[in-house]
Amino acid sequence: MKPELSVVMPCLNEAETLAVCIQKAQSFFEREKIAGEVVIADNGSTDGSQKIAEDLGARVVAVPLKGYGNALIGGINAAEGTYIMMGDADDSYDFSNMMPYIVKLREGNDLVMGNRFKGGIKKGAMPFLHRYLGNPVLSFIGRLFFNSSIGDFHCGLRGFSKEAFYKMDLKTTGMEFASEMIVKSILKDLKIAEVPTILSPDGRTRPPHLNTWSDGWRHLRFLMLYSPKWLFLIPGLLLMFFGFILSAILTAGPLDIGNTTFDVHTLLFTSGFTLIGFQFVLFYGLTKVFTVENGLLPKSKKYDKLFKSITMEKGLILGFLLVLVGVVLSVIAYSDWQEINFGDINTNAILRIVIPAITTMLLGVQIILFSLFFSILGLKK
Numbered sequence: 001m002k003p004e005l006s007v008v009m010p011c012l013n014e015a016e017t018l019a020v021c022i023q024k025a026q027s028f029f030e031r032e033k034i035a036g037e038v039v040i041a042d043n044g045s046t047d048g049s050q051k052i053a054e055d056l057g058a059r060v061v062a063v064p065l066k067g068y069g070n071a072l073i074g075g076i077n078a079a080e081g082t083y084i085m086m087g088d089a090d091d092s093y094d095f096s097n098m099m100p101y102i103v104k105l106r107e108g109n110d111l112v113m114g115n116r117f118k119g120g121i122k123k124g125a126m127p128f129l130h131r132y133l134g135n136p137v138l139s140f141i142g143r144l145f146f147n148s149s150i151g152d153f154h155c156g157l158r159g160f161s162k163e164a165f166y167k168m169d170l171k172t173t174g175m176e177f178a179s180e181m182i183v184k185s186i187l188k189d190l191k192i193a194e195v196p197t198i199l200s201p202d203g204r205t206r207p208p209h210l211n212t213w214s215d216g217w218r219h220l221r222f223l224m225l226y227s228p229k230w231l232f233l234i235p236g237l238l239l240m241f242f243g244f245i246l247s248a249i250l251t252a253g254p255l256d257i258g259n260t261t262f263d264v265h266t267l268l269f270t271s272g273f274t275l276i277g278f279q280f281v282l283f284y285g286l287t288k289v290f291t292v293e294n295g296l297l298p299k300s301k302k303y304d305k306l307f308k309s310i311t312m313e314k315g316l317i318l319g320f321l322l323v324l325v326g327v328v329l330s331v332i333a334y335s336d337w338q339e340i341n342f343g344d345i346n347t348n349a350i351l352r353i354v355i356p357a358i359t360t361m362l363l364g365v366q367i368i369l370f371s372l373f374f375s376i377l378g379l380k381k
Contacts, residue, residue: 005029005036005102006081006162009089010071015047017091017203022056024095025085032099040089041075043067069170069177076165085159091203092125093157100195101159110164110190111181114155114197124201127212134216141220142179145227146186150194154178154219157197164190171296175215176222183226187298226297228287236280243273247359251352264351271359278363282370285310289377315371322364329357 007025022038029036038058042050053060063074083105087093104112139153168184224231250267291297333353
């Protein structure tokens with residue numbers, strides 16, 4: 001009979017705690033009268049973990065590709081249950097108390113997350129940096145970037161349907177697999193719930209596989225790469241707004257604030273801010289097209305409208321107009337220089353024309369190149 005629930009545990013030399021985790025899961029099946037199986041996704045253990053699992057009636061799936069994500073993907077693909085519960089085999093999570101997850105899954109939720117901060121973190125169960133810096137900060141960034149209400153992005157105990165797992169189409173191979181599962185679920189509009197979960201101290205005597213700084217960076221990098229809006233668009237718009245407003249003010253004349261005067265030298269920087277911000281915005285557009293067309297991000301409702309409103313012809317016209325404005329301003333500056341017989345420029349008046357001229361020409365060229373490349377990326381459409 002097909003099991004309702006498969007408990008999948010990644011395993012790499014977990015001989016100390018593997019047996020107790022399997023036994024807790026099996027006792028849960030028996031107590032709650034759930035047809036279930038335990039799947040051990042072995043990532044190359046050399047301490048006899050495989051035999052321990054087999055002797056207890058668990059199914060061992062060998063996953064040769066190293067990595068937390070690889071192990072879980074291999075184990076989940078081999079699982080036969082309608083629902084999947086994944087959790088570490090270090091006895092930090094209680095596999096005998098999975099009923100809150102099952103209830104939420106039976107209610108129709110696609111992903112059920114544990115929340116250790118609501119359920120309780122026992123003394124010594126989580127390092128200080130993880131508890132008060134790493135997990136709270138990364139979870140906050142995840143909520144901010146992806147408009148999520150999940151309080152604990154990195155809880156290792158979570159449940160989901162096998163059907164939802166295939167919809168997620170997970171790709172990452174390392175510890176960032178945990179973040180990808182949530183992000184993909186949000187982006188694909190899957191139904192997500194959260195239940196309190198208790199975290200106990202790791203039952204092993206050896207150090208955990210988790211590396212605080214490198215794995216933390218992998219999580220942060222993943223969150224940024226999957227949110228081009230926060231990585232490129234918002235910083236770019238802020239830089240453009242700040243640079244354009246100040247450039248307009250300084251083009252009109254010097255700006256005095258207290259005893260400090262900002263003039264054409266500052267105008268160079270503000271023009272640079274405008275150009276850099278514009279490049280961020282353009283890169284957001286290119287990244288969005290690339291990620292959607294290659295299946296890394298789902299297509300939003302606004303995506304098709306993007307190609308209707310931003311066409312190569314419109315971009316080329318706007319770009320050439322800006323280049324033309326820059327050329328006209330350059331001619332005006334040349335005429336002013338000619339009036340002083342091409343001598344030394346002792347006033348800032350000409351620079352107030354030259355700097356905007358160069359800026360508009362550069363903006364025009366960027367728009368022209370963007371329009372061409374944007375159209376190339378969208379050829380698949």
